[in-house]
Amino acid sequence: MPRRPVVKKEYTLGERVYLVEITKGLGLTWKHFVFNIKASFRKGPHTVPTCWQYPEDRREIAPIFRGAHMLMLNEKGQELCVGCGMCAKACPAKCITVKRGKRQEGEEDKYAGKTYCSTFEIDMLRCIFCGNCESACPKGALVLGPGYELAEYDMESCIYNKERLLANYNEAKAEGKLKPPQKPVPVDAPPAPKKKPAAKKGAGASAQKAKAPPKAEGKKGEDDAAKGKTEEKPAE
Ligand code: SF4
Numbered sequence: 561m562p563r564r565p566v567v568k569k570e571y572t573l574g575e576r577v578y579l580v581e582i583t584k585g586l587g588l589t590w591k592h593f594v595f596n597i598k599a600s601f602r603k604g605p606h607t608v609p610t611c612w613q614y615p616e617d618r619r620e621i622a623p624i625f626r627g628a629h630m631l632m633l634n635e636k637g638q639e640l641c642v643g644c645g646m647c648a649k650a651c652p653a654k655c656i657t658v659k660r661g662k663r664q665e666g667e668e669d670k671y672a673g674k675t676y677c678s679t680f681e682i683d684m685l686r687c688i689f690c691g692n693c694e695s696a697c698p699k700g701a702l703v704l705g706p707g708y709e710l711a712e713y714d715m716e717s718c719i720y721n722k723e724r725l726l727a728n729y730n731e732a733k734a735e736g737k738l739k740p741p742q743k744p745v746p747v748d749a750p751p752a753p754k755k756k757p758a759a760k761k762g763a764g765a766s767a768q769k770a771k772a773p774p775k776a777e778g779k780k781g782e783d784d785a786a787k788g789k790t791e792e793k794p795a796e
């Protein structure tokens with residue numbers, strides 16, 4: 561491949577003195593400096609526009625954010641989970657372990673259903689926050705909450721047990737960060753298939769007749785032609 565010749569750019573007098581270019585650069589620096597100083601007097605937690613001062617500044621999370629799991633209670637303070645294990649079955653990472661227990665007499669104010677989860681564990685090191693468990697739960701008992709500070713010092717702490725999941729719920733409730741209950745999405749019923757009108761017997765037969773002649777005629781014509789050929793021979 562042929563080498564392209566290096567063409568040196570001819571600098572103007574202003575560029576060779578550098579003063580104009582230095583002044584331009586300093587102007588840009590001062591522009592950002594003044595902008596940041598002004599922004600630091602702005603009201604609200606997010607004072608500097610280029611970065612969030614975490615943990616003092618915390619971003620608002622979206623209502624559909626899927627963070628740390630919570631085991632929900634109803635308005636009477638009863639546990640909603642019935643220990644059915646649907647969430648564990650729906651989990652693609654197989655990180656949920658549920659054991660079911662039977663509600664005893666005198667425990668009605670603790671558990672909403674006749675059964676409850678005696679053990680509930682989620683291995684957060686394997687969870688991919690897909691939300692399948694939340695969608696699969698028939699009781700709305702398991703919800704991925706607003707918690708996003710999930711770092712721990714040891715692996716055992718990353719396995720959330722029932723107490724931790726209930727504590728997550730209580731924390732979110734105290735902070736007013738519980739998700740609004742999901743409304744069922746209305747689905748229109750598909751239109752009923754149209755019934756085909758029954759074909760009339762007479763009409764069917766005449767249609768068959770109408771179709772049949774061309775074949776018969778063709779055959780007859782062929783036969784006649786064959787006859788003609790055979791009949792012509794004796795004359796020779
Ligand atoms: S969010 Fe997904 S991966 Fe995590 S526990 Fe639920 S179903 Fe499993």
Ligand code: SF4
Pocket residue numbers: 640641642643644645646647648658677696697698699700701702
């Ligand atoms: S959280 Fe829901 S799906 Fe999972 S065991 Fe409890 S009731 Fe069943």
